[in-house]
Amino acid sequence: MITIWGRANSVNVQKVLWCCDELVLPYERIDAGMQFGRNNEPEYLAMNPTGRIPTLVDGDFVLWESNSILRYLALQYGPPSNLLYPAEPKTRAAIDRWLDWTLTTLQLAERPVFWSIVRTPAAERDQAALAKDLQAVGALWKMLDTHLQGRFFFETDTFTLADVVLGAYAKRWFGLEGIERPSLPNLERWYSRLATRPGFRKYVDLPLT
Ligand SMILES: N[C@@H](CCC(=O)N[C@@H](CS)C(=O)NCC(=O)O)C(=O)O
Structure with a gap:
């Protein structure tokens, strides 16, 4: 199961959630950032030393930077045609x-x-x-x-x-x-x-x- 850390009103989180929807990928989201805090706690910083959101956890793989997350999701879970992020x-x-x-x-x-x-x-x-x-x-x-x-x-x-x-x-x-x-x-x-x-x-x- 994929976990996405980050509050839902962040543009950088929204991109990732939208991409999951395009790829029909199930995930859970945990609120973090601004009023929710968490992103400056040691457990979060151990995943993402920048203290920013979003952070993606996919099994034992952890990734931060929203656009890197988008590329990863499209490459890892996109269909062979991968129209979202074509190989050419x-x-x-x-x-x-x-x-x-x-x-x-x-x-x-x-x-x-x-x-x-x-x-x-x-x-x-x-x-x-x-x-x-x-x-x-x-x-x-x-x-x-x-x-x-x-x-x-x-x-x-x-x-x-x-x-x-x-x-x-x-x-x-x-x-x-x-x-x-x-x-x-x-x-x-x-x-x-x-x-x-x-x-x-x-x-x-x-x-x-
Ligand atoms: N370049 C980073 C920027 C991350 C970023 O600045 N995220 C903002 C929210 S859009 C953040 O963490 N703000 C602090 C907070 O929500 O507490 C990315 O694209 O992931």
């Missing part, structure tokens, strides 16, 4: 770049916006910083919108891990209330396609908290 090197590399880019670039840009709007009382928000951060992250979503021109999904004709990671962050963009967004017609079409996936609805398309 160029296709796989093209998917990998989105996994890397979300963690190195998109997450850094969207985190301050998410924290300001969702996790900071309105009276305490730094509005000037928020306006600047919104512009920066809006430009990234605009770039993604351009990439999607003429495409159904991010890299192949079918749904892949690139759509999982970008879809999880897209919820944290389209789910924000009271902000202005640039025109993103391609991205909106792609996002509405994600809503047909049960794993997205169940684990990602939830109120932002």
Whole structure:
């Protein structure tokens, strides 16, 4: 049995839960992080010395870093066709770049916006910083919108891990209330396609908290 440690409102946990759903993989989840604590206790740090969530335990194999977990799950449990994470090197590399880019670039840009709007009382928000951060992250979503021109999904004709990671962050963009967004017609079409996936609805398309 697979165990996933991490609270269900974490974007990095949500990606992993959604991937399990796509792979029809049973698992148990244990709350950890923020109000649940645990992630700084010695037992947790022995599994994951970063003290961050998620952590995956699969038998005697322990893995942290959400996108590494996604790759592992798709490789270990994907069907032979493995459309989620195809073996062909160029296709796989093209998917990998989105996994890397979300963690190195998109997450850094969207985190301050998410924290300001969702996790900071309105009276305490730094509005000037928020306006600047919104512009920066809006430009990234605009770039993604351009990439999607003429495409159904991010890299192949079918749904892949690139759509999982970008879809999880897209919820944290389209789910924000009271902000202005640039025109993103391609991205909106792609996002509405994600809503047909049960794993997205169940684990990602939830109120932002
Ligand atoms: N690069 C790491 C980032 C992990 C991370 O920063 N997780 C956040 C939640 S999204 C966390 O552990 N926050 C501390 C907490 O929940 O207590 C990954 O992708 O797994």
